[in-house]
Amino acid sequence: MPTGVAIRDVRGQLFDAAERVLLRDGPSALTSRAVTTEAGCAKGVLHRHFTDFDAFLAELVLDRIARIDDQAAALHKSAGTGTIAHNITQALLDLFESVAVAIVSLVTSRDGLRAQLREVRPAGVPILTDAATAIASYLTAERELGRIIADADVDTLAPTLVGAAHMLFADRQGIPPGAGDVRKVVTAVIAGVEQKPLR
Structure with a gap:
């Protein structure tokens, strides 16, 4: 140019x-x-x-994290509608079919980038932590609506769901999992906490 x-x-x-x-x-x-x-x-x-390339990459990661906020709002709004398994499956597909897996790989591969991000986000792996927070918020809303059991540990369920989904998508060169693969994992993780509807 x-x-x-x-x-x-x-x-x-x-x-x-x-x-x-x-x-x-x-x-x-x-x-x-x-x-x-x-x-x-x-x-x-x-x-x-940008002051240097790691500063550029940190801003890139933070910009892409901001997109999760919109997804989190949509997921939270879906509480009480459809099935819990469908809502979580769709949220995980939306997340991991985007640039999220590549961003996680980028963050874990660059020490300078992690150091920059720690200044503004001291805990967790960006993207994965944000997704777990969004799912925990959604599960809390479902618990308040009585669709999952009152003592469901949403703070353990959420990162379990995100971690399991991340494992499915982690191979960037392989064939990405389909909705059925993700739904199978979600269904297995939440099986013990879904409230059975009254007949």
Whole structure:
């Protein structure tokens, strides 16, 4: 791109380019040069907007985490409707069919990125922790509605569901699991806590 030509929404374009590189080539291929080449801009553009590449990656992760908030709100709103297994299955599919698995791999593979993220998020693995929080909130709402048992340990169930689903999706090169595979895991995890409807 010629010098002096304004780029609209530079951050958004760089984030989208990074996501494409990450999904296509994996975390090891994600470099500042790969991102700017993918975005079609000079390498200096990235460094004008971010202090270093790990700062850029941290902002990318935080931007993608913000998207989970919308998914979390939709999941919470679904409490009391449909089946619990369907609602959780759909939430996990929405999460893991996105860039989430690649983001988790990126975070675990880069010490500098983890250090940057710890400054603003001291606990847990980004994306996975956020998903577990969203599912725990949903399960709490279902417990309050009487659709799961009163003593259900939602703070254990939620990360169990997220961890099990993550294992299904973790192989980026393999065939991704279908809805039936995810539903089978969800059904097994929540089997002991669903309240049987009164006849």
